[in-house]
Amino acid sequence: MEEQANFKSERSTVRRVPKRAHYDAATVFSVLDANFVGQVAFQLEGQPFQIPMLYGREGNVLYLHGSKKSRIYQTLARGIPCSLGVTLVDGIVVARSAFHHSVNYRSVVVFGRCAPVGDPEEKLAVFERFTDAIIPGRWAECRPINAKEAKVTGILALTIEDASAKIRTGGPVDETADYDLPIWAGVVPLETTYGVPVEDQNSKITCEVPGSVRELVNDK
Amino acid sequence: MEEQANFKSERSTVRRVPKRAHYDAATVFSVLDANFVGQVAFQLEGQPFQIPMLYGREGNVLYLHGSKKSRIYQTLARGIPCSLGVTLVDGIVVARSAFHHSVNYRSVVVFGRCAPVGDPEEKLAVFERFTDAIIPGRWAECRPINAKEAKVTGILALTIEDASAKIRTGGPVDETADYDLPIWAGVVPLETTYGVPVEDQNSKITCEVPGSVRELVNDK
Numbered sequence: 001m002e003e004q005a006n007f008k009s010e011r012s013t014v015r016r017v018p019k020r021a022h023y024d025a026a027t028v029f030s031v032l033d034a035n036f037v038g039q040v041a042f043q044l045e046g047q048p049f050q051i052p053m054l055y056g057r058e059g060n061v062l063y064l065h066g067s068k069k070s071r072i073y074q075t076l077a078r079g080i081p082c083s084l085g086v087t088l089v090d091g092i093v094v095a096r097s098a099f100h101h102s103v104n105y106r107s108v109v110v111f112g113r114c115a116p117v118g119d120p121e122e123k124l125a126v127f128e129r130f131t132d133a134i135i136p137g138r139w140a141e142c143r144p145i146n147a148k149e150a151k152v153t154g155i156l157a158l159t160i161e162d163a164s165a166k167i168r169t170g171g172p173v174d175e176t177a178d179y180d181l182p183i184w185a186g187v188v189p190l191e192t193t194y195g196v197p198v199e200d201q202n203s204k205i206t207c208e209v210p211g212s213v214r215e216l217v218n219d220k
Numbered sequence: 221m222e223e224q225a226n227f228k229s230e231r232s233t234v235r236r237v238p239k240r241a242h243y244d245a246a247t248v249f250s251v252l253d254a255n256f257v258g259q260v261a262f263q264l265e266g267q268p269f270q271i272p273m274l275y276g277r278e279g280n281v282l283y284l285h286g287s288k289k290s291r292i293y294q295t296l297a298r299g300i301p302c303s304l305g306v307t308l309v310d311g312i313v314v315a316r317s318a319f320h321h322s323v324n325y326r327s328v329v330v331f332g333r334c335a336p337v338g339d340p341e342e343k344l345a346v347f348e349r350f351t352d353a354i355i356p357g358r359w360a361e362c363r364p365i366n367a368k369e370a371k372v373t374g375i376l377a378l379t380i381e382d383a384s385a386k387i388r389t390g391g392p393v394d395e396t397a398d399y400d401l402p403i404w405a406g407v408v409p410l411e412t413t414y415g416v417p418v419e420d421q422n423s424k425i426t427c428e429v430p431g432s433v434r435e436l437v438n439d440k
Contacts (some may be wrong), residue, residue, distance in 0.1 A: 024302065047331070083267075083268050096363055098348075099365050128318075131318050183363065183427060185427075187418045197408045200405040203404055204399075205400070209404055213406075
């Protein structure tokens with residue numbers, strides 16, 4: 001049902017190369033779900049700030065977390081307008097002309113406001129979602145969060161009011177005459193992959209790599 | 221000489237986990253130079269916006285480019301306060317406790333204002349630097365930018381007034397008692413690499429992969 005939402009608005013409308021813009025929830029969510037770190041931008045005393053934050057999505061809500069004592073938590077918890085941005089670079093587009101060099105990318109900008117999650121039960125559910133959003137299945141394998149840890153950690157719920165995705169795919173688009181030039185053109189893909197897990201050496205106990213990590217790295 | 225600069229200021233001071241903060245130009249530049257896309261945040265009519273932009277660095281200046289007609293070019297060219305953020309995720313830190321899961325990262329936040337680069341000769345030099353910042357050596361291989369193309373492209377010079385880098389490396393830091401638990405902990409590295417170049421098929425001419433691209437992908 002959530003996939004039917006459309007996040008287009010005046011402020012989320014993409015001006016440049018609008019054919020690359022998408023506003024449907026399915027596309028916006030697919031880019032958000034392909035990452036877990038976003039830049040959260042907000043204004044404070046006339047100055048634009050931005051801080052990278054981990055996020056986990058549930059429907060139209062992005063959960064952010066941080067120490068309750070942190071400036072960003074306390075600032076965003078007041079419900080000021082903010083935006084969260086994510087950009088994934090998929091390749092370098094090599095053109096015949098200097099001018100038409102480009103990159104392939106998937107980006108999202110979300111607009112909304114944050115509210116603190118106060119209910120302890122809801123917080124616990126969010127912690128689980130958070131951990132499993134980055135390493136699916138990890139929550140069940142590790143020592144659970146205790147009351148003291150849960151208390152000092154703040155969770156912010158950023159409800160997506162409106163948003164846009166912008167996506168470029170494919171090869172270079174050169175000027176017609178330039179296709180006759182003997183100059184190589186194409187795409188250099190950029191790939192992000194998980195490497196071989198490295199066990200922490202600060203314990204006397206050696207363990208097998210658990211299922212969650214094995215699955216994450218495809219049994220590397 | 222530029223490496224001796226220090227970008228610490230009231231607004232660039234990192235509050236949370238200050239031991240991970242760096243303000244020396246060498247560290248700030250090394251993170252900026254490891255990427256070429258940043259999120260540029262600014263405030264417009266009470267709303268924080270952010271847009272991903274390509275950048276190339278020269279000393280204390282980050283050059284951004286875009287169409288002169290674009291909203292972001294026209295807005296930033298007025299010299300309003302802005303910030304540019306870059307975050308590179310190097311690995312997932314898997315702890316014995318849910319609470320101590322983390323990520324290894326290198327991030328930078330730059331504060332400053334943009335000014336348009338008007339001088340055609342300076343613009344041309346920046347275009348060259350820009351192209352070669354992403355694909356070293358490419359400028360000399362491709363059809364040069366012509367006067368019309370140079371005219372429609374705007375270059376903004378964002379002078380770094382102050383900045384911070386924040387870097388986390390290493391394994392998990394768990395509670396003392398948790399080191400006795402039979403739970404795997406460690407780091408899953410995240411690696412970004414170039415894939416095999418794919419030639420554009422929209423020309424009758426087939427060319428060898430040029431030196432710049434071969435070097436970029438390490439002869440893949």
